[in-house]
Amino acid sequence: MDKSFFKQHISQQFNAELEDIIKQVMAMGGLVEQQLADAVHAMVEGDAELAEKVMTSDYEVNAKEVEIDEECTHILARRQPTASDLRLVIAVIKTITDLERMGDEAERVGRMGLHLLDEDRNSAPMSDIASMGEHVREMTRGALDAFARMDVEQAVRVAQLDIQIDSLYETVTHKLMRQMTAAPDSVPRLMDIVWATRSLERIGDRARNICEYVVYFVKGKDVRHTSYEQMAEQATGDRH
């Protein structure tokens, strides 16, 4: 984030609190990003140990959410922020909710690493899933980066990556359904992969939410429930 944002406060202490909260969101985001990378790797490679690690780290993510949430409430009560300070705190409260749910979805993906048999892994479109995982990870990283720097242009660009993820998701689920039809006995096991793919797709949706909060903070405009075009338009306009 532009350093001048923090310099505008008379209270050094308030500056420090806001900077600290952004740092904490980044740390939480870093955990989720790692969880996501590990989860996809655990599933694609069948690494049970890594899958266990993903599951354990979810507690850490949950604890971070509660901690940051409390810190935000304290800031609201003590500092009674207005204007962009208030929008920042609200954007943080919303972002950590999405981050926590992204962690839950990553955990679901990781759990597949424990259940999946080698034969399922060989028959499923694992390279497509790995590629989808890579896109989702890139989008998550981009959304967090846009948040850290409160960069509206990047937020708009990153939000649009979701289109590609949705299209990969369609490809993978269609392949999986064709396989189920061809090998009905594999239905229950392939369904697990379907769930994991769905979780990846949902992580993309939530990364888009974070991009929307960046626009909300910087422009003061709520771009939820709008198209990509409308979002870009709002993001380039003046702050109202």
Added chain:
Amino acid sequence: MDKSFFKQHISQQFNAELEDIIKQVMAMGGLVEQQLADAVHAMVEGDAELAEKVMTSDYEVNAKEVEIDEECTHILARRQPTASDLRLVIAVIKTITDLERMGDEAERVGRMGLHLLDEDRNSAPMSDIASMGEHVREMTRGALDAFARMDVEQAVRVAQLDIQIDSLYETVTHKLMRQMTAAPDSVPRLMDIVWATRSLERIGDRARNICEYVVYFVKGKDVRHTSYEQMAEQATGDRH
């Protein structure tokens, strides 16, 4: 909600604002509840007209979310609430996020009413799905009622209804998977029903979230990421 909560404010205007915001949340909740009832009916009975109605009403739910969110931001900026007033506003901000997502899930269920063929409807475990829909609706109604009256005991009771919903969800998905295995050609169409069932299960999760915000508001305790037992324990303890 206990009327005395509103009477504690010196400013009549502030009272009116808080009362108004609760009324608006209830109106939004009413919309979602109706959307959910219509969506399940549309899917189970194959009522395409009702399904269209569900889809149109989602715009209304989205608009309500943005409207209430703005109202909350204004209250935070203008009134700079502390203690229970602040917790109320935060609980509202979180509740409407969940309500909006519940509306999205209901829309997904409703969409099935448009796609589903009669033969699918006849082969799928529709009575189980209808029963699951009824439970989810009851839970949604209960969560909203607990929120309206900020009734902690009811919130704890309603949150536990999710156990039954999860169990019905397991039953329905297992039946659907067995059917897919037996009739592989039906896989793509039955998958649509699997998604709808998953959406219903998710609505239950989000109704539980709303119950958790009630405990947060009344007791000042964050009971997310805790077990049902811990939630009940926290809810009966003193406010800290």
